[in-house]
Amino acid sequence: MSALFNFQSLLLVILLSICTCTYIRATAPGLVDRNKQGFLGLFFKGARIGESSA
Known part of the structure; x- marks a missing residue:
């Protein structure tokens, strides 16, 4: 079963x-902040x- 179909697994992925x-x-703040x-x-x-x- 994929993580998208299991609610608990989806929350874990998020x-x-x-x-x-x-x-x-x-x-590395520059890597995230520029996007x-x-x-x-x-x-x-x-x-x-x-x-x-x-």
Whole structure:
């Protein structure tokens, strides 16, 4: 069963991606900060969500 069809696995994937984006922004902020719009802007937004919850 795919993670998209299992709600608990989908939440886990979303949480892990937010944590990964936050870690990448902490170690290399220029990599995430230069992509604030478009599809790659999701990584910037995920990093911001991760920072506010820490």
